[in-house]
Amino acid sequence: MPVGSAVCPQGGVRIDTGTDSNRNNNLDPSEITQSSDVCSTDDQKNFVRLATFPVCRQYEEDCDTNTETAAEIVTASEDGRTLIYTDSPAKQIGFVDIIDPTNPQALGTLVTNGEPTSVAVAGRYALAAVDTSPDFLNPSGELLVIDIPTGAVIRTIDLGGQPDAVAVSPDRRFAAIAIENQRNESAGDGAPPQLPAGYLVVLPLTGAPATWTRADVELELPGMTYPNDPEPEYVDINSRNEAVVTLQENNHIAIVDLASAQVVSDFSAGAVDLDGIDTLDERPNRVLQENTLTAVLREPDGVTWINDELLATANEGDLDGGSR
Incomplete structure (x- = not known):
């Protein structure tokens, strides 16, 4: 027009x-x-858009490399000069100089002991979650505390399970890590319960990193789907230091007070009827938005606080649902 x-x-x-x-x-x-x-x-x-940085430039300026790379989760240093991103295929954390945002420059990478799943910034430190699980039955993971100016790991914290998302509170007093301990979709019908259960790690950030001690919050909540096998997916923190946690396969949401490391509220994500959608896979290019689905579980993935009272979810679905 x-x-x-x-x-x-x-x-x-x-x-x-x-x-x-x-x-x-x-x-x-x-x-x-x-x-x-x-x-x-x-x-x-x-x-x-000011610029694009192909992460293969960490290896070759002209990207003449066969190394598989993928930037997935990205955050910025508090001074806005450095980007820190996760690269799961290459099992590394990458750093990019954006002092001149129109001309980003490679700052190198940090090799990890597994697949990095998320990264967040607290002051001069980047907190990177790494999945070190040998298999689904023996989930494990660690949190790398990285000094951003030097790119050095100054501490590694055992998380006890397979991490997914990391969040840092606005006042930098707490970090929260969703320990998903995800299911094996190829085991049986792929549905939960598949133990061990997931949980939330609360990490007070007061004092030097050497003194940080984690607290685990159980999320086996009555009333949710598969209550004995919570699978927390994503976490965000508001200014009251309350963490909202999505439990995707459980179709549930929990609110955790970080100071006490206690669940203070939880509720079902519910279901919804969808009209005017395409329910048939007719590739390559046929889209027909004329169908209806009823009682679709929301199964939220991403979540963010809008303010201290309201939150928004991205209802991706992973098991039986997914909605707008």
């Missing part, structure tokens, strides 16, 4: 969906079942 359109004053794009019944590779007006408008806005209201 051109600039000046009544629907989109700044211009935009109209997206039509439907079925190409006559197979002429176009949607004729009679074949369109749904239309939506995506309006443009001025540059001041959009994210503007």
Whole structure:
């Protein structure tokens, strides 16, 4: 749509969906079942990409390498000069200099003893969770305390299980690590319970890292799906030092007071009816948003506090559900 359109004053794009019944590779007006408008806005209201950093540049400036790499979770140092990311395929933590954000530079990598799953920053330290599990029945993991200016590991903390997400409180008093102890999807029907159970690690960050001592919070909560096998997925912390924890396969959410390391509230993520969705896999390019699903479990993955009272979840689904 051109600039000046009544629907989109700044211009935009109209997206039509439907079925190409006559197979002429176009949607004729009679074949369109749904239309939506995506309006443009001025540059001041959009994210503007300044640069891209291919992580293979950690090995070769021109990326002439066969080494498999993948940047998954990324965070920034508190001074905004360094990015720290997890690279699970290469089993390493990567560092990128963004003093000039239009020209990011490789700062090297740190090899880990397993697959890094998450990283967060507390002051001058990066806290990286690493899955060191030899198999599903014997989950293990560790938290690396990394000095960002030097890139050196100054302490390794045993987590007792397979970690997923890491979060640091806004006041830097606590870290929380979701210990998922994930299920083996190839075992039996792939469903829980598959012990050992997951839990939440609370790590007070007062004093020097050498003095930090973890506390484990059990999440075997009555009323949730598979109550004997909690699988915490993601964690976020508000300004009251309350952690919200998603238990995806359990379709449940827990609130943990970090100061006392106690669950103070928990509730089901519930179910929802979905209309106007595509439920059939008709690859490569047929999308038909005309179907309905009922009583779909939300099964949340990501979660974030909006403020100290409200939170938002990304309802990915992993076992039986997934919704908007």
